[in-house]
Amino acid sequence: MKPVRGDRYESPHQLKLCLTNYYISRGYPIRFKKCDSVRLVVVCVSDPEKFQCPSMVRASWMSTERSFQIKKVAEQHKCDLLSKFYIRKCRAISLIDGKLSDHYAKVWDYGHELMRSNPGSTIQRFVTVNPDNTTTFHRIYTCFVTTFLTLFVVFWAIPTLKQVKNRLKRAFIRKVGLHSRTVLDNLNILVFKTVLVADSSSS
Structure with a gap:
């Protein structure tokens, strides 16, 4: 929603959200110069080294009622060329990547x-x-259930229990990404049972 002088909002947070959505949709980079519980000042920061864009919005609380009101709006931008370049760039990226x-x-x-x-x-x-x-x-x-099956098939023929624990833990953490101590303790029980089954079948 375009900021208009005199518009009232419930809180600075609500106005900040509206201004952010508005300027992002237009392709203008902004900065909240002042943003606290009393006042809010938004300025355009497209290219401050070359020129100072006069676009800004100033708001504060009303004295007669509990509303956060826009007191000043300078909507004229001197950085239209940069914003057009940004829009064209976004369109080109969307054509390439979808x-x-x-x-x-x-x-x-x-x-x-x-x-x-x-x-x-x-x-x-x-x-x-x-x-x-x-x-x-x-x-x-x-x-993915095939991850566990693959791990047990790969480490089925390892002879010692210590090697099974160490290698299976490393592979389990690397593939699944879990670092919980409880999960690793339960994994030790599964490995121990797997080795017992392998020993009994081999004998």
């Missing part, structure tokens, strides 16, 4: 590919249903 929304549209395809390449894995996609009956991607849950 838009982020296009990647979200392929979440289901990603999930099917993971299930195909990792049989037995668990892939769950979660979406948020909007009031207009459209859906928005929320998160994806992935659990």
